Amino acid sequence: MSFELTILGSNSALPTSNRYPTAQVLEVPGRCFLIDCGEGTQIQIRRNKISFAKIHHIFISHLHGDHFYGLIGLISTMNLMGIKHDLHIYAPSELKDLIQPQLNHIRGELTVKPIFHPLNFKKPQTIFEDKKLEVLSFPVKHSIPTCGFLFKEKQKSANIKKEMIKAYNIPIAKIKDIKVGADFITESGQTIPNIKLCTPAPKPTSYAFCTDTAFHPPTAEVIKGVSLLYHESTFLEKLKDLAEKTLHSTAKQAAEMANLCEAHKLIVGHFSARHKKTDDFVTEAKEIFENTEAAIEGKTYSF
């Protein structure tokens, strides 16, 4: 399954003149997930020609303003557009109380129906699931309760080779078992190993979103082998002390996490407003983990 990640905001708490606070859209076949929703997200959605009507699921990592202040404007706009669907919001439970007075104040009845799903900050949990995909939240390490999110395609069955069905006269009743790993025993008692019968299913695609967080090794176990890791790198290593104090990460630490979880690729983001350019973050991370890119607003990463 192909994933497409579009960065809408790549900056940390203080916006700069050319970078927005955190927001990104992950598109998988048939689904469009919005992850975090800093101020200006709706403008970035429009600029990137993403359909508001496709957004049914929003994931809010934590309740620092740069990760959710754009939510009320987005819902208000979806409402003005007459979009009618349930809008599932996975977020810290307090979000509802923070936003409800403003939701109540929107003119007329809401056509979009926000449904709040509280996150669990004690352990990883499945928060969304359909036939093809699963979304997990998992606690990270920040100054307030914060979750990362893992979007992972479900493991598909292997494909049985048509010519093998013919060659060994495999009955239909046996195919299901073979697809999930069984060998086949012919009428004459010969065992045909599964590896000969099947083409293995491709490795499931997955995406992990980790911000805001200090370097936190337990995360690696949850997101092991992830296709693409987005990890915050608010600071460069020269400001490691500040990163530690504020429970953020440096670019080097983001790269260490990519190594630890054996990610295929790393995107660093959530840049401090101190840095006008993002080149230094990538340079620093690449010393540890070569396959690194910076989060660039408006860019779509396909994987």
Place this chain on the structure above:
Amino acid sequence: MSFELTILGSNSALPTSNRYPTAQVLEVPGRCFLIDCGEGTQIQIRRNKISFAKIHHIFISHLHGDHFYGLIGLISTMNLMGIKHDLHIYAPSELKDLIQPQLNHIRGELTVKPIFHPLNFKKPQTIFEDKKLEVLSFPVKHSIPTCGFLFKEKQKSANIKKEMIKAYNIPIAKIKDIKVGADFITESGQTIPNIKLCTPAPKPTSYAFCTDTAFHPPTAEVIKGVSLLYHESTFLEKLKDLAEKTLHSTAKQAAEMANLCEAHKLIVGHFSARHKKTDDFVTEAKEIFENTEAAIEGKTYSF
């Protein structure tokens, strides 16, 4: 006194990819007033290199989201910057309840202290005053209680001509009266008319902000003779029915208001997202009121 108006947002409720919702900054010597604060205002403030620390007074016309959703982000950022001052917010009284849960949620104690001043929607009232300037709110005609704002320099005294003081031997004790219009009677009983003694003070500069509103003639009386009128023109005349239904104005109506109040200049704004370009609004308004410009984001209008 010179006024400088910078447009930060010129669009109506639905933002477009290149226009923000309503916000503008009016700078007068020693003061920086923020008028309305739609989503993204803090980003526009930064882009336009306006100092956050200079903003002590914010005026919110009404409680449709496109006029106040940027307020919490702005306050949060001022707080992160460690700005310490009272922030006077002139707004409908309900704003406090809408925003207070989020203010309470900001980490640590607020360094910026929001002070809410409720607006009066029944009649014009002075809401701010210092030695040089006065700000009035006045009700306009919209679907919810909405105020316009008039910023007006106070009338200065005339300047007495130095050569007249010498020529007629005018004692210091008389000068104050002469500056505000008195004639002077010489020792020999001759009356010297005020007009001969003084250079008249320049006409006070003033700025009127009128959005969101239907065409509403009573407004003209309040803002008579204004130097610059910003009047909404959400629609063009061909959508007059829609303007009427939604209690907005057309460009033609904005121009009619400029005529009616004898404004020196008109800026039209609060454009519907239907229109990518703003030329048609200006063309339509200029047929009625020649000295018209469109509100262009990032542009500063000096007057």
